[in-house]
Amino acid sequence: AAMREEVIDKKKTVCTYCGVGCSFDVWTKGRKILKVEPHPHSPANGISTCVKGKFGWDYVNSEERLTKPLIRREDHFEEVDWDEAISYVAQRFSEIKKEKGSDHLAFISSSKATNEESYLMQKLSRQVIGTNNVDNCSRYCQAPATMGLFRTVGYGGDSGSISDIAEAKLVLTVGSNTAESHPVLASKIKRSQKLFGHKLYVFDLRKHEMAKRADRFFQPKPGTDLVWLSAITKYILDQGWHDQTFLQEWVNGLEDYRSSLEPFTLEYASDMTGISAEELKDLAEEVAHAESVAICWAMGVTQHVRGSDTSTAISNLLLITGNYGKPGTGAYPLRGHNNVQGCSDFGSMPNFFPGYEKVTENDVRKRYEAAWKVVLPEEIGMDNHEMIEAIHKGELSSMYVMGEDTGVVDANINYVTAAFEKLDFFVVQDLFLTKTAEYADVVLPASPSLEKEGTFTNTERRIQRLYQSFPPLEGTNPDWKIIQLIAKEMGHDWGYTHPSEIMEEAASLAPLFAGVSYERLEGYQSLQWPVAVDGTDQPLLFTEGFPFEDGKARLYPVDFELTHDTDEEYDLHVNNGRLLEHFHEGNMTYKSEGITRKTPRAFIEISEDLAEERGLKEGAKVKLISRTGEAVGHVTVTDRVKGKEIFIPLNDNGELSINLLTDNRVDKDSNTPAYKEIAVKMKVLKKK
Ligand code: SF4
Known part of the structure; x- marks a missing residue:
């Protein structure tokens, strides 16, 4: 050694x-x-x-890594060895399954873990426990985008590669702080803008770096993206600027869709969004006539009550203008976590097996039943949001959360942690004793990516291998091994000796990954799904039609209703997002000293107007009060936000945690929390 x-x-x-x-x-x-x-x-x-x-x-x-499994004894944790921890978990899971039924257990996969680990988590849930109650954090972010794309074009992933975004003559980013949240992708857009004169139009509440660099920047009123999107689509159709050949050959539902657009006149849109009718006309013309258009979007679109519908409106616009299936075109929901795409792809979803095949379809279920030698549940399971509700109702007794700080990142955390307290048995698997782990009955110490092998899938559906840099820290185990130990203890000896064998099984069962193998992913090689048996992958989707029976996409009508709820009392709108240096609640990035020195804490960003109105100076201390909770922090005054809009970065898990303010409202079609629709009032604690 x-x-x-x-x-x-x-x-x-x-x-x-x-x-x-x-x-x-x-x-x-x-x-x-x-x-x-x-x-x-x-x-x-x-x-x-x-x-x-x-x-x-x-x-x-980090010194803070967990290196021993922990079991709760009354009011404290006791360190135990792995055998004891695993047999205790298996025993409690079995008891709850027997006494209350399989659907009293639920599983959350980690989008920081590998594809193989997501595959095993859903296998544990479905095969060993017998429930479809398995989900992952795409429920907090891009599930609405997936929904919008499924409805219209049939695949819930980015329709091309990052290189297509760089090739697009016109890029629209909507509700995405791309330069800070997806920095390397943003730099490719900036490069194309600078070198080749490609155009960048940014739509956001906040004038961040990307907005400052944009050829045009639009600041629509909160929650109204659906309106300007639908209005310019209508205007394009009215002017006859739509791509008639493409629509005829590849798209269904034009007439119904056209009549659904009736309410979206320029006058209505400009009234709702604050973007003038002239600007909207210009915009429609630019989008209709650009040689290729790619639209990127993120949480600023999805985390709303109308998140799925707004994502649908984006896809409708792309269809009307024929911007699918050609280089430099398409829809790009920018995935947040390294493997949030893969975590869903590999089946940690209550309605899908790996590769987005429905749990309700008999043929599909039969295939898995034959392979796994059990009878599988037919009904769709609970998603993350429904799990928390079910605990409060006494319908869910046990959860197993892998690599997610649910008690910090889910909306309305006071409500979420109150649910944790009601669980009969709660297992948390993580690198650190997170806030969520503090509520657990058993904590299992996991290993991070550098200590294991596996694959991640990025935002462009690209599957890539990771190699182990050094063995797991003593006392810890990679997630796939831990899940496998629990399964074995419960009578299912899977016998995987390497993650490649897990991928082999997934590829043999899920047609989307049929040709994926570790050999084909050797070194810097990668594959973008769908991958055919012969190993052919598809960097650009829809070149030969859409994955529906008739090969045609579908225009999907959506309507609009304003859902954010500022009023006279709760008069300020809170937006939230990432900073360049930190990742989400900061459990990982705060462990890097250099990063922490540069951006030590979160802040409350307010406009110059608001500062003046309330007599606040830089550094003033305020309390924000929403209808569900309160948060406290220091103010910074910038020109990035306007009027009564406030921005708070996500990297705080203390008294400025954004989810002390969020509530239980969700996207109506996907149950993604409406994190971006918070109304608050402000109490000044210290003007400074
Ligand atoms: Fe690349 Fe990682 Fe930075 Fe994302 S966070 S742009 S994956 S280096």
């Missing part, structure tokens, strides 16, 4: 932060991480990375 410490090792990995999926070599000596070196053949990023991918790795060797 001493010899080994001396040797410098170099292993390829994939970034464990955002969905861009940058890959690079990690240089190590023993457990020491020496540097991160991108490789010219890194498919998503070439030689670029951002600050998180380059410097955000200190969490791996």
Whole structure:
């Protein structure tokens, strides 16, 4: 072992932060991480990375890593060995299954974990426990985008590659702070703008870096994107600027859709959004006549009561203008976590097996029943939102949460943690004793990506391998091994010796991944699903039609209703999002000293107008009170927000945690929390 410490090792990995999926070599000596070196053949990023991918790795060797399983004894945790922890979990799961039924248990996969681990979590849930109650954090973010795309074009992923976004003559970003949330992808857009004169139009509440660089920047009123999208689509149709050949050949439902657009006149749209009719006309003309259009969107669209409908409106616009199936075109919901795409792809969803095949379809279920030698549940399970509700109603008794700080990141956390307290048995698997883990009955110490093998799938549906840089920290285990231990203890000996065998099984069962194998993913090679048996993948979707029976896409009518609820008392609208340096609640990035020094804490960003109105100076301390909770923090005054809009970054899990303010409202079609529709009033604590 001493010899080994001396040797410098170099292993390829994939970034464990955002969905861009940058890959690079990690240089190590023993457990020491020496540097991160991108490789010219890194498919998503070439030689670029951002600050998180380059410097955000200190969490791996943090002193705060858990190294022993913990079992709750009355009011404290006791360290136990793995055998005891696993047999206790298996015993309690079995008891609850027997006494209350399989549907009293629920499972949350991690979008930080690998595809293989997501596959095993849903297998544990379905095969061993016998329930479809399994979900993942795409429920908090892009589930509405997936819904909007499923309805219209049939696949819930990005329709092309990052290179298509770079090739698009016109890029629209809607509700996306791309430069901070997806930095390397943003740099490709900026590069095309600078070198080739491609156009960038940004739509957001907040004038962030991307907005400042945009050729045109629009600041619609909160929650009204659906309106301007539908209005310009209508105007394009009215002017006869739509792509008639494309529509005729590839799209169904034009006439119904056209009449559904009637309410979306320019006057109505400009009234609702605050964008003038003239600007909307211009915009319609630009979009209709651009040679290729790609639309990127993120949480600013999805985390609303109308998140699925707004995503649908984006896809409708792309269909009307023929912007699918050609290089430089398409729909790009930008995935948040490194593997939030893959976590859904590999079946950790209450309604889908791996590869988006429905649990309600007999043929599909039969295939899995034959492979897994059990009878599988026929009914759709609970999603994350329904799980929390079910606990409060006494209909769910046990949860197993892998790698997610649910008690911080779910909306209305006071309500969520109150639910945790009602659980009979709660298992949390993580690197650290997170806020969520504090409520657990058993805590299982997991290993991060650098300590294991597996695959991640980035925002462009690209499956990439990661290689182990060094063995798991003593006392910890990779998630796939832990899940497998629990399954075995419950009588299902899966016997995987390497994640490649898990992928082999997934590929044999899910047609979407039929040709995926570790050999085909060797080194910097990658595959973008769907992958045929012969290994052919599809960087650009819909070149030969859409995955519906008749090969045609569908225009899907949507209507509009204003759902955010500021009023005289709760007069301020709170928006929230990421900062460049931090990732979400900061459980990982705060462990890097350099990053923490640069951006030590979250803040409350207010406009100059609001500062003046309330007599607030930079650094003033205020309390924000929503209809469900309160948060406290210090004010920063900027020109990035306007009027009565406030922005709070996500990286606080203390008294400025955004989810102290959010409530139980959700997207009506996907149950994604409406995180971006918070009304608050402000109480000044110290003017400064
Ligand atoms: Fe990681 Fe995203 Fe930064 Fe790339 S852009 S290094 S994937 S956080």
